[in-house]
Amino acid sequence: GQQVMQIPQYQHVQEGEDFTTYCNSSTTLSNIQWYKQRPGGHPVFLIQLVKSGEVKKQKRLTFQFGEAKKNSSLHITATQTTDVGTYFCAGRKGSGAGSYQLTFGKGTKLSVIP
Amino acid sequence: DARVTQTPRHKVTEMGQEVTMRCQPILGHNTVFWYRQTMMQGLELLAYFRNRAPLDDSGMPKDRFSAEMPDATLATLKIQPSEPRDSAVYFCASGGDRGNTEAFFGQGTRLTVV
Numbered sequence: 192g193q194q195v196m197q198i199p200q201y202q203h204v205q206e207g208e209d210f211t212t213y214c215n216s217s218t219t220l221s222n223i224q225w226y227k228q229r230p231g232g233h234p235v236f237l238i239q240l241v242k243s244g245e246v247k248k249q250k251r252l253t254f255q256f257g258e259a260k261k262n263s264s265l266h267i268t269a270t271q272t273t274d275v276g277t278y279f280c281a282g283r284k285g286s287g288a289g290s291y292q293l294t295f296g297k298g299t300k301l302s303v304i305p
Numbered sequence: 306d307a308r309v310t311q312t313p314r315h316k317v318t319e320m321g322q323e324v325t326m327r328c329q330p331i332l333g334h335n336t337v338f339w340y341r342q343t344m345m346q347g348l349e350l351l352a353y354f355r356n357r358a359p360l361d362d363s364g365m366p367k368d369r370f371s372a373e374m375p376d377a378t379l380a381t382l383k384i385q386p387s388e389p390r391d392s393a394v395y396f397c398a399s400g401g402d403r404g405n406t407e408a409f410f411g412q413g414t415r416l417t418v419v
Contacts (some may be wrong), residue, residue: 224407233396234348236407279348281408291336291355291400293408297347 195282205304210267212295212299216279223263224293226279234279234295235266237256270303277301307331309320311397311411314383318418323385326414328397329378337380338408339365343393351395354380387418 194217204210222241226234238247240256240263246265247254253266263280277298284292310329318324330337339351352362357374365372369388374380384391394415398408 233410233412234398234408235410239407278408292350292361293338293398294401295340295348304329 195280195294197298197299199299200297201302202248203302203304204270207269210274210301212265212278212280212301214263214265214282214296216261216282217286219263220260220282220284222283224281224283225254225261225263225265226281226295227276228279228298229276230259232276252290254279262285267301270301272303275301275303307409309397309399309409309411311395311414313414314412315415316353318387319419320388321386322418323383324387324391324416324418326395326397327380328380328382328411328418329397330380330399331409332378332400334399334409336406336408337374338396338398339380340396340398340399341380343391343394343412348396351382373416384416387416389418391398392417 196215198213202279221240224239225237227237228234238254238266243260244258245256251268255264279295279298281293281295334354338353340348341351351365352372353360354374367385367416371383394413396410396413398410400406402409
């Protein structure tokens with residue numbers, strides 16, 4: 192079945208340092224989404240990427256979708272303590288019934304040291 | 306403020322007992338997902354529904370788990386009999402009508418089986 196691998200599993204950074212998490216799929220994706228889960232909370236949608244090579248920015252967050260639509264990354268510039276949480280990528284395959292299925296990576300847990 | 310509602314928020318039960326978790330998706334959403342979250346496995350897709358019909362429940366242990374949507378406003382996940390290894394946070398999420406929409410998560414049911 193479809194697998195989505197995400198690395199690293201954990202990342203500890205000093206406040207102000209940058210952070211990047213990477214996501215790789217075993218199959219070509221129709222789109223990829225990113226979610227953030229705060230400690231004790233539930234996953235909350237951040238963004239969706241659809242096009243090959245797409246890059247989107249949200250303030251200090253930059254999201255990329257690979258040319259082959261099998262990998263993606265999330266980069267945070269100058270981390271803040273409010274960035275603490277687990278970041279998940281979630282991929283969707285192409286057409287048919289499987290296009291609704293959302294497969295999550297295991298997430299990258301980010302800790303920010305003040 | 307539209308949101309996915311899950312009940313109960315917390316459940317402690319003894320091994321062998323039946324557990325029923327309920328989810329009210331966002332009104333108008335046609336896709337409903339059930340995920341299980343553990344430290345070891347991350348977010349695992351158990352089942353998902355489209356227009357109340359199960360599209361994929363291959364991630365669910367069939368001998369003890371069952372998922373249904375009696376109507377468009379209610380999704381249920383049952384475990385019978387429950388086992389300690391079922392202890393996890395169970396999330397319900399709903400999504401819109403197309404295969405490229407985000408998933409809105411409920412706050413989850415934290416299940417502990419002793």
